Amino acid sequence: MAAKSELAPAPGIRMDPGAAPRGLARSALRAGFRLLGIVPFSVYVLLGLVLPTIAIAIGAFENSDTGALTFSNLDVAAHGIYLTGFETSIKLSVLAAVIPGIVGFLIAYAIFTAKGRAGSAIRRVAITASGVFANFGGVPLAFLFIASLGTTGIVTGWLNDLGVNIYAGKFSLFTLTGVLLAYMYFQIPLMVLVILPALEGLRPAWREAASNLGASAWHFWRYIGGPVLFPPFLGCVLLLFGSAFSAYATADAMTAGALPLTSIQIGSFLNGNVIAGQQNVGKALGLGMVVIIAIVMIFYTLLQRRAAKWLR
Amino acid sequence: MTTETTAGDTATGGRRTGRPGGTKRDSAGLSLTLKNLHRSFGTTRALDGLSLDIQPGEFVALLGPSGCGKTTALRIVAGFEAADAGSVYVDGRDVSAIPAAKRDMGMVFQSYSLFPNMSALDNVGFGLRLRKLRGSARSKRALELLDMVGLTDQARQYPHQLSGGQQQRVALARALAIEPQVLLLDEPLSALDAKVRLQLREQIRALQQRLGITTLFVTHDQEEALSMADRVGVMRNGKFEQVDVPDQLYAHPKTAFVAEFVGTMNRLPGTLTEAGNVSVLDEMLPVREGTADGLAGDVDVLVRPEGLRIQAQPGGNGIVTDRAFLGSVTRIAVQLSGDVAIKVDHPSVRAGDFTPGASVHVTLPAGDPVLVAARL
Amino acid sequence: MAAIADVQAAPAPAPAIPQRNSRPRHFPVWRWIILSLAGLYFLIPLWAALKFAGVKAFGQVSHQSGFTSALGLSVRLAVITTVLTLVLMVPTTVYVHLRLPRLRRALEVITILPIVIPPIVLIIGVLQIAPASLKATSNLLALEYVVLAMPFAYRSIDTGLRALDLKTLFEASSSLGANWLTTLWRVVVPNLRTALLSAVVLTVALVLGEYTMASLDLYQTFPVWIVLFSQDSGPVSTAASLLSLFVTWVLLMAIVTIASQSSRRRGGAEVALFTVGRRETGDSR
Numbered sequence: 001m002a003a004k005s006e007l008a009p010a011p012g013i014r015m016d017p018g019a020a021p022r023g024l025a026r027s028a029l030r031a032g033f034r035l036l037g038i039v040p041f042s043v044y045v046l047l048g049l050v051l052p053t054i055a056i057a058i059g060a061f062e063n064s065d066t067g068a069l070t071f072s073n074l075d076v077a078a079h080g081i082y083l084t085g086f087e088t089s090i091k092l093s094v095l096a097a098v099i100p101g102i103v104g105f106l107i108a109y110a111i112f113t114a115k116g117r118a119g120s121a122i123r124r125v126a127i128t129a130s131g132v133f134a135n136f137g138g139v140p141l142a143f144l145f146i147a148s149l150g151t152t153g154i155v156t157g158w159l160n161d162l163g164v165n166i167y168a169g170k171f172s173l174f175t176l177t178g179v180l181l182a183y184m185y186f187q188i189p190l191m192v193l194v195i196l197p198a199l200e201g202l203r204p205a206w207r208e209a210a211s212n213l214g215a216s217a218w219h220f221w222r223y224i225g226g227p228v229l230f231p232p233f234l235g236c237v238l239l240l241f242g243s244a245f246s247a248y249a250t251a252d253a254m255t256a257g258a259l260p261l262t263s264i265q266i267g268s269f270l271n272g273n274v275i276a277g278q279q280n281v282g283k284a285l286g287l288g289m290v291v292i293i294a295i296v297m298i299f300y301t302l303l304q305r306r307a308a309k310w311l312r
Numbered sequence: 313m314t315t316e317t318t319a320g321d322t323a324t325g326g327r328r329t330g331r332p333g334g335t336k337r338d339s340a341g342l343s344l345t346l347k348n349l350h351r352s353f354g355t356t357r358a359l360d361g362l363s364l365d366i367q368p369g370e371f372v373a374l375l376g377p378s379g380c381g382k383t384t385a386l387r388i389v390a391g392f393e394a395a396d397a398g399s400v401y402v403d404g405r406d407v408s409a410i411p412a413a414k415r416d417m418g419m420v421f422q423s424y425s426l427f428p429n430m431s432a433l434d435n436v437g438f439g440l441r442l443r444k445l446r447g448s449a450r451s452k453r454a455l456e457l458l459d460m461v462g463l464t465d466q467a468r469q470y471p472h473q474l475s476g477g478q479q480q481r482v483a484l485a486r487a488l489a490i491e492p493q494v495l496l497l498d499e500p501l502s503a504l505d506a507k508v509r510l511q512l513r514e515q516i517r518a519l520q521q522r523l524g525i526t527t528l529f530v531t532h533d534q535e536e537a538l539s540m541a542d543r544v545g546v547m548r549n550g551k552f553e554q555v556d557v558p559d560q561l562y563a564h565p566k567t568a569f570v571a572e573f574v575g576t577m578n579r580l581p582g583t584l585t586e587a588g589n590v591s592v593l594d595e596m597l598p599v600r601e602g603t604a605d606g607l608a609g610d611v612d613v614l615v616r617p618e619g620l621r622i623q624a625q626p627g628g629n630g631i632v633t634d635r636a637f638l639g640s641v642t643r644i645a646v647q648l649s650g651d652v653a654i655k656v657d658h659p660s661v662r663a664g665d666f667t668p669g670a671s672v673h674v675t676l677p678a679g680d681p682v683l684v685a686a687r688l
Numbered sequence: 689m690a691a692i693a694d695v696q697a698a699p700a701p702a703p704a705i706p707q708r709n710s711r712p713r714h715f716p717v718w719r720w721i722i723l724s725l726a727g728l729y730f731l732i733p734l735w736a737a738l739k740f741a742g743v744k745a746f747g748q749v750s751h752q753s754g755f756t757s758a759l760g761l762s763v764r765l766a767v768i769t770t771v772l773t774l775v776l777m778v779p780t781t782v783y784v785h786l787r788l789p790r791l792r793r794a795l796e797v798i799t800i801l802p803i804v805i806p807p808i809v810l811i812i813g814v815l816q817i818a819p820a821s822l823k824a825t826s827n828l829l830a831l832e833y834v835v836l837a838m839p840f841a842y843r844s845i846d847t848g849l850r851a852l853d854l855k856t857l858f859e860a861s862s863s864l865g866a867n868w869l870t871t872l873w874r875v876v877v878p879n880l881r882t883a884l885l886s887a888v889v890l891t892v893a894l895v896l897g898e899y900t901m902a903s904l905d906l907y908q909t910f911p912v913w914i915v916l917f918s919q920d921s922g923p924v925s926t927a928a929s930l931l932s933l934f935v936t937w938v939l940l941m942a943i944v945t946i947a948s949q950s951s952r953r954r955g956g957a958e959v960a961l962f963t964v965g966r967r968e969t970g971d972s973r
Contacts, residue, residue, distance in 0.1 A: 034787050041780040045798060048835040052813025053805055059816065107726050110719040122723070128945075132937045133730060138899045139911045140929035143918070147926055148736035155736055185730070205425035208392055209483075211412045212419045213439035213490060223438070227429045246806030249899035253915050263808045270812060270904045286809035293804050301800075309472055310428035 053290070059283035077284035081260055086288065089245055089262040092176055096183040096244035101237040103184075104191025111192075112199045127196070130189035137186045138249030145182045145254065149173055174258040179251050187240050194239060198232035201311025228310055235303035242293050242300070262289055341368030341524045342403040342493045344389070349398035351384055351550075358384040359395065360550035369524040371517070373537035376547035377573070382530045383498060385547075389528060390496050391415045402493055418487030418525075419496040423503040425483055426471040432458060432482045433467040439490035457485040460519060477508035484516065488523065495520065495527040501536060513540055534574050538562070546570045567603075568685030571614045578620065578654040579612040579688065580676070590684055593629070593676050600681035607686060613676075614683040617643060617657040621675045624665040628673030630654075632666050642666070646674055737926050745927035752924060758913030761826060765909065766895040769833040773841045773891050774884065776834065781845045782876055785854050792846075799842040802835050810835070811901045826907045833898065837891040844890065848883025852876070882946060889939045896932060 060077075063070045076082065111126040113119075136144075148155040149166070150173055159166055172178055202225065210220045248263040257264050262285055268274070269282025344366040351359040358381045366372050374382040387393045389400050391412030399408045407415055426435050437445075437454035445453065458464050461481040471479055480500050487495060497516070501509045517540045520527050531537050537544045538558040545555040546569075554566045565571035582592030584604060589596050592613045604611070622644060633653070634645040642663040644656045656674060658666065666672065676682075749755060784791050802810075814832055815823065822828045854876070861871040877884065899911040908916070910932065918925035 037783040037787060038780055038791070041776060044776055044834070045801075045838075048814075048832060049801055049805065049810070051817055052810055054813075055816045056809060056813040059813075103726070106722050110722045114719065126723075128941055129730070132940050135893055135897065135936055135940065136933060138897060139914050140897075140933050143914075143922075143926045143929045144733040144737045146922075147740035148733040153736060154739050155732060185733070188726070188729075203424050205421045205423075206427055208390075208412075209419065209421060209425040209486075210427070210438070211392075212390060212415075212417065213486070214413050214416075214442045215438075216413060219442060223441075224427045224429065228427075242803065246803075246808065248806070248808040249903075249911070252903075253899070263806070266808050266812065267900075267904060270815070282812060286812055289809055290805050293806070297800060297804050301797075 056283045056286045056290075059280050060287040062280055064279040064281075073278075073280045073284035074287075076278060076281045077288055082262075082265060082281070082285060085260045085262045085265045085285075088176065088260050090292075092180060092183070092261065093241045093244040095176075095180055096187050097237045097240035099180075100184050100187035100191050101233070101240055104188045104236075105195055105233060107188065108192045108195045108199055112196065126192070130192040133189035134186050134193055137247070139253045141182055141185055141250050142253035144185070145173060145178070149178070149181070174255045176259065179254060179259060179261075182250055182254060183244055183247065187244060190243060191236055191240055194236045195233065198229060198236075198307060198311060201307075202228065231303045232307035232311070235300045235307065238296050238300040238303070242296050245293060245296075246289070341370075341526050343368050343401075344494050344526050344528065345401040345404075346385065346389065347399045347401065349385060349388060349395045349400075351381070351388065351393070351395050357550050359388075359398075362398070362547075362551060364545060364552070364555065366526055366528065368526055371520055371527045371529065371540065371542045373529045373531060373541035373544045374547055375531060375534055375537040375544050375573070378532060380547040381550040382532075382547050384550075386496055386498055386528060386530045389494070390417055390419050416490070416492055417494045417496055418490060418492035420480065420483045420487050420498065420500045422499045423476070423479075426474075426479055426486075428471050431468050431470055432463060432474065435471070435482055436486045436489050439486065443490065454485075454489060457489050458482070460488075461485045461515065475508075476504045477512055480504065480512060481515070484519070488519070488525070492525070495525045497527065497529045499531055502531070502533070509536075516540065538574065546573060565614075565683065568612075568614060568683065571683055571685075576617055576655060577614045578617060579652075579685075580615060580648075580654065581650065581652060581687070582611055582613040582684065584608055584611055584684070590682065592682070593674065595676055595678065597676065597678060598681040600683050603683050603685070607684060610687045611684045612687050614685055615676060617655045619676070619679075620654070620656045621677055622646070622656045622658055622666065622672050624670060625673040626671050628671050630672050630674050632668050632670045632672055634668055635663070635666055644672075646672060648674065734930075737930055741923045741927040741930060745921075745923040746931070748924055749928045749931060752917060752921075754908065754913050754917065755928070758908045758910045761908065762896050762910035765826065765830045765833065766892045768827065768830040769837060769895050770888055770891045772830065772834045773837045774887065777838065777841045777845055777887070778877070778880070778884070779872065781842060781849060782854065782872060785846075785849050786858060795842070796846075799839045802839055807832075807836060807898075807900045808904075811904050814901075815905065823905075826905075829902060829905055829907060829909075832901060833891075833895050836898070836901075837887075837894055840890045840894075841887040844883045844887040845880065848880040849876075852879055885946060889942070893936045893939060897936065 060073055061069055061071070063072070078086075107126070111123050114122045145153075147153055150156065151167060156166060173182075206224055206228075207220060210224055215223070246263060248267060251259060251261050251264055252267060255264075257268060266282050266285050266289070269279065269285075274282070346362055346364045346366075349359045349362040351357075360381075362381070362385055364372070374385060376382050384393065388395045391407075391410065395408070399406050401407065402415075402417075426432075427438065430438065433451065433454050436457050437450045440450045440453060455464065455467060458467050461484055463478060463481055463485070466474060466478060466482075471482075474482065483500070500516075501512055504512065513536060529537070529541060538561070541558065543555060543557055544561055546553045546561065548569055554561060554570045556564075561570060561574050565574060571577050580592050582590040584590050584599070584607060585596070588599055588604065590599050590604075590611065590613055597613075618641070630646040630648040632644055633647050636643045636645075637660060638657075640660060641657045642660045644658055644663065644666045646654050646656055648654060654674070781795070784795055810832065814828070818828055822831075857875055857879075858868075858871055861875050862868075866874070897911055898909065899915070902909040903912045903915070910928075914925050914928050914932075917928070
């Protein structure tokens with residue numbers, strides 16, 4: 001990168017020994033002016049993102065009534081129903097990351113390797129569809145699933161006609177399974193979209209070279225395809241985790257808060273369903289959520305960095 | 313099975329003589345035959361009945377413009393594509409039905425074919441690993457090959473740490489590690505810098521001769537093909553226009569396409585006579601047999617720059633428009649009367665008079681029959 | 689989606705050229721199985737929702753109380769957000785590309801932040817620190833939506849800029865006498881057409897579908913209205929949802945088609961629009 005040239009004096013300014021200090025000061029000033037260009041953006045990010053986050057972080061440690069420093073909010077957030085909330089959220093997010101991760105990978109591979117004119121048509125359609133479905137979510141999605149699998153849903157009716165009563169057991173859209181089913185609707189397309197660039201980095205020359213050297217499909221995947229694709233695959237699964245973990249609207253619209261999820265619980269604090277003296281617990285929950293996602297995203301970035309080296 | 317190949321008994325007419333010392337390996341040199349290959353993609357005919365006999369240990373280049381089918385032919389030989397009709401024979405055996413992984417051919421691709429998650433050593437040893445060679449024996453052999461291509465120090469490096477030329481050398485070592493019956497190269501130098509290209513040309517050729525491996529090399533660069541190969545097959549539209557040793561291709565091209573594709577060719581307007589001669593530049597010259605078939609009246613005469621003579625002469629038939637110093641020879645661009653642009657090569661030591669604007673006279677000395685082609 | 693269903697009906701590609709060779713053709717059965725199953729999973733809920741809503745409900749959607757004002761609010765917010773986002777992100781990204789390439793890495797990290805700090809958490813902090821005057825209007829939402837839109841607006845513009853040789857364009861333009869702003873407006877922006885289009889559409893889709901922050905900020909945008917109204921009439925709400933999905937779909941189809949047409953000219957991948965950042969924010973989910 002042209003890092004050094006940013007601070008180097010512009011051509012035309014000769015650096016003679018006597019002028020050295022002035023030249024440096026001038027270039028430092030120039031660098032300072034350069035940074036001015038991103039001031040509007042920085043201010044916006046500061047006001048719109050950083051300050052609210054700091055407010056939450058601080059608030060998590062403040063006593064709701066007195067404002068004094070306390071760990072009680074964190075304490076409450078780490079126990080009881082809130083702990084259950086975290087556990088359920090994490091369980092849901094892991095399932096909503098791994099299953100769509102695998103399914104999404106298979107779909108992506110299926111469309112990626114399709115050949116010929118029909119193949120590229122499939123690819124175009126599938127990518128567009130993925131882009132659209134990855135954006136479905138929240139309210140409309142909730143209604144789709146209520147209409148399909150709710151107690152009076154169409155699919156429920158079909159299954160009843162076939163003699164299968166899915167509500168005979170513990171199933172309901174208000175449970176983890178129900179929400180998971182709905183989450184897959186946008187998680188699978190998301191996986192397809194984010195894993196495709198990695199697949200595109202898988203050069204056909206590798207497959208051909210391997211087979212030329214005597215490798216079967218199994219050999220190729222075991223020695224080359226698998227190792228090369230695993231880091232980005234894992235990274236994308238982490239991304240899906242973050243996506244599922246922070247999702248709010250779908251679960252809210254579908255379950256009306258019946259399922260203990262961290263995001264829903266945070267929302268209820270804003271709706272005023274709080275026990276007195278615990279208003280700031282919501283902020284503690286928020287802080288916890290941010291920490292978890294931040295860790296996940298750090299690993300994601302590291303994995304993508306590694307993948308970029310190999311997949312160029 | 314050991315195949316005895318002596319330098320002069322191939323169809324090359326003994327152009328490449330002798331081998332730079334060393335013994336032949338047991339796996340060297342099997343014959344490769346392409347028989348009447350046909351391949352179409354939709355309505356496009358990629359290969360139109362392509363046939364070629366390659367002798368054991370011979371280095372044959374497929375030369376042609378893009379789209380002529382040379383890469384398709386190579387991929388069919390490798391087994392990555394299937395011909396619609398026709399067969400491929402290695403050492404007399406039909407391999408057409410054998411899948412690519414079992415054909416035991418070594419292939420070097422144009423670029424980026426090294427496995428990114430393996431070091432150079434592991435890349436080279438990959439084929440050996442598949443053939444169940446144990447760890448230490450494998451490393452030893454892989455190192456031998458890296459040594460052959462001069463990359464011993466880079467054994468532990470990964471592809472993204474190697475330059476383009478180094479990567480292709482590793483790819484070559486990898487292909488040779490399995491002691492293939494045939495070596496296939498798909499424009500391996502096209503993606504490299506000019507200087508690296510030249511170095512690698514020599515290295516590949518030297519290695520091939522030392523090992524005596526039958527080699528099929530695809531390129532669109534005629535200089536590459538002519539300098540490396542025992543024989544060159546010039547292709548166009550899925551067929552061979554001519555298969556011959558390089559100097560024959562250059563001196564005696566059979567068709568106008570070959571003449572213009574290989575080296576530089578001038579086109580001079582001429583007129584065919586009934587006697588089978590052609591009148592060009594105020595001379596009457598015999599026409600090379602077979603090239604005037606189906607032509608009459610106005611034609612173009614094809615002449616190499618070194619086949620023309622030029623002298624300073626006021627009121628001559630042309631004016632110098634430019635000159636390019638090429639070393640021992642200077643290439644002089646001349647505009648002939650009648651608006652014909654040609655290039656004439658002249659020894660540099662005597663080319664002082666030929667500056668832009670100078671009036672010159674260009675002649676075609678009587679000699680070998682000339683090549684004619686339809687007027688463009 | 690109807691499009692996927694059509695594809696399944698198409699026969700597997702196998703031109704009937706007489707084969708002398710006995711090399712077995714590679715039949716991708718598994719591919720069709722997976723795509724069929726996926727297609728079913730995605731299409732059935734849509735079909736079910738359609739049946740549930742009934743044809744009548746579609747006609748009634750626009751007549752419901754609150755529909756017009758909710759939709760109007762969403763559209764207004766979408767416009768404000770889009771304009772603000774572009775005005776903020778385009779000059780900044782261009783500037784960083786041109787003058788501060790070292791900061792590109794930092795910028796990438798910053799634009800991942802709205803993903804790490806999900807809207808559900810962000811809204812708490814925002815409501816805490818925002819001045820009362822701002823909280824009283826819905827414009828606060830628009831301002832925060834800009835933050836949410838940042839990741840993909842940045843990514844779209846960044847991708848578009850990478851295809852240009854920005855430095856040369858600016859030098860050429862200034863050698864002809866143009867100043868910074870003119871170059872930006874007349875040279876760079878026209879060359880970013882696809883990137884800008886995708887940024888616009890993604891932002892609009894985001895705002896029209898954003899539920900989390902709007903509902904907790906107690907403003908009745910379109911998605912919020914849909915949920916509230918479902919208590920009155922399920923079918924109508926479902927119909928409204930399907931309509932909003934359809935609109936999103938049309939918009940996105942448009943940009944993917946235009947983008948892949950222009951990127952096919954460059955020989956590039958078709959998916960640059962939808963890389964990391966799309967919708968992990970969970971704001972509409």
